Amino acid sequence: MILHVDHISLKGSFSSRYLQRKVHFRLIAPPSFRKGAKDFPVLLMNDGQDYTALGLEKILTAAYGSRNVNPFLYVGLETDENRMRDYGTACTADYKGRGDNARSYTSFVTEEFIPFLKKEFRASPSGQEWVYCGMSLGGLSAFDIVFNHPDLFGKAAVFSGSFWWRKKPYSKKDPEDRSRIVLDMVKEGAFSPHLSFWFQCGTLDEKADRNHNGIIDSIDDTLDLIKELELKGYTRPGQITYVEVEGGKHDLPTWSRIFPDFLKWAFSRHDAH
Numbered sequence: 001m002i003l004h005v006d007h008i009s010l011k012g013s014f015s016s017r018y019l020q021r022k023v024h025f026r027l028i029a030p031p032s033f034r035k036g037a038k039d040f041p042v043l044l045m046n047d048g049q050d051y052t053a054l055g056l057e058k059i060l061t062a063a064y065g066s067r068n069v070n071p072f073l074y075v076g077l078e079t080d081e082n083r084m085r086d087y088g089t090a091c092t093a094d095y096k097g098r099g100d101n102a103r104s105y106t107s108f109v110t111e112e113f114i115p116f117l118k119k120e121f122r123a124s125p126s127g128q129e130w131v132y133c134g135m136s137l138g139g140l141s142a143f144d145i146v147f148n149h150p151d152l153f154g155k156a157a158v159f160s161g162s163f164w165w166r167k168k169p170y171s172k173k174d175p176e177d178r179s180r181i182v183l184d185m186v187k188e189g190a191f192s193p194h195l196s197f198w199f200q201c202g203t204l205d206e207k208a209d210r211n212h213n214g215i216i217d218s219i220d221d222t223l224d225l226i227k228e229l230e231l232k233g234y235t236r237p238g239q240i241t242y243v244e245v246e247g248g249k250h251d252l253p254t255w256s257r258i259f260p261d262f263l264k265w266a267f268s269r270h271d272a273h
Contacts, residue, residue: 005031024078030064030071041129046138048076087141128154135159150192157198163221202248
């Protein structure tokens with residue numbers, strides 16, 4: 001009898017001093033994790049409780065069996081009723097006070113959880129081999145953490161990101177709409193030449209078009225962030241990839257459908273990283 005292993009799966013929890021609670025997580029490793037002692041690149045994901053709904057078991061198994069994708073560890077951080085407090089931008093909460101715990105969440109990820117993974121699960125010691133992704137508000141959180149901690153990451157990926165997150169209510173008297181927090185965060189932040197970014201939006205992400213320019217807000221917000229990154233020095237194409245899914249919605253089926261393409265971008269064997 002020959003044993004065939006599709007993947008290795010582990011569920012656990014981590015007691016965070018910063019969050020004052022246990023954070024549940026799921027770790028999936030490729031079959032080669034059983035052999036040898038080499039370190040692995042890592043995909044960290046917010047909203048890890050959506051693992052099953054996203055169909056990630058099948059998607060990760062296929063990626064592990066692909067000759068075009070480097071083996072990697074998947075780690076999904078689950079959230080709970082604290083989601084609207086933990087996810088956001090660490091520099092400031094939004095104008096309604098949401099994301100007021102994002103700084104503590106960031107400290108949990110960067111100072112507690114990443115060192116834990118490196119120590120216990122042969123996660124790569126090189127930040128350039130770490131990718132952080134998320135959907136919607138979880139995507140905003142992932143982008144914020146990667147952009148502001150480039151020593152710990154090489155890539156960020158955001159599916160239908162909540163880049164509308166703002167310091168004050170939208171005003172037509174502010175045509176540049178600089179109240180969106182990520183814009184000034186990028187403008188005032190440092191340029192890290194090794195970072196690269198992957199953004200996805202669906203043409204049916206929403207119906208709102210607050211400035212009446214014929215483009216839905218989620219696409220507008222993402223493209224405006226991309227422009228800000230380009231002004232900072234990041235190149236498109238090159239360091240910035242933008243994927244617009246025709247008919248794509250702000251939902252798990254859309255993100256699941258595009259996830260295999262994201263994995264090829266993140267862990268391609270031809271990638272310089």
